[in-house]
Amino acid sequence: MTKAPIYPLAVPLTLLAVLLSACQTAAPAGVASTDPGPPAFVEAACGGCHAVEPPFLSPNPASPTFEAIANNPGVTDETLASWLANAHNYPEVMDFDLEPEQIEQVAEYLVTLRRDDYVPAQ
Numbered sequence: 330m331t332k333a334p335i336y337p338l339a340v341p342l343t344l345l346a347v348l349l350s351a352c353q354t355a356a357p358a359g360v361a362s363t364d365p366g367p368p369a370f371v372e373a374a375c376g377g378c379h380a381v382e383p384p385f386l387s388p389n390p391a392s393p394t395f396e397a398i399a400n401n402p403g404v405t406d407e408t409l410a411s412w413l414a415n416a417h418n419y420p421e422v423m424d425f426d427l428e429p430e431q432i433e434q435v436a437e438y439l440v441t442l443r444r445d446d447y448v449p450a451q
Contacts, residue, residue: 367395368434375435378422397449399442409436 366372367381375381378392385394398404413432427435 367438370431371435371438374425374427374431381438394450395439396442396444396447399439400444400447400449404439404443406436406440409439 367376371381375395376388378387378389379398380387380392380394380396382395385396387394398409410432413427413435414429
């Protein structure tokens with residue numbers, strides 16, 4: 330009987346896939362679990378610094394999570410869109426301009442993260 334070759338990366342990659350699937354978490358209260366998450370653009374443009382979806386662990390701890398931004402008093406899709414449309418408002422590290430469609434995507438997604446029971450992280 331001939332044994333199939335064992336590929337050194339096959340086992341670790343399979344194990345990694347299993348471990349990552351086990352890390353999936355339920356959406357926090359107030360966020361629908363069927364929510365598809367952020368649009369691809371939001372994940373690509375913002376996700377390098379901001380936590381853009383649950384469980385809201387920012388890659389850059391100095392960057393506020395999208396949940397924290399969305400739950401600031403007075404934040405609406407209109408106030409977000411207005412701020413995002415004026416790139417001169419951005420911190421220096423946010424060195425890019427957004428097209429109107431991208432501004433709309435970011436603002437619309439952010440307001441979906443508003444929660445009545447939100448408590449800021451300490």
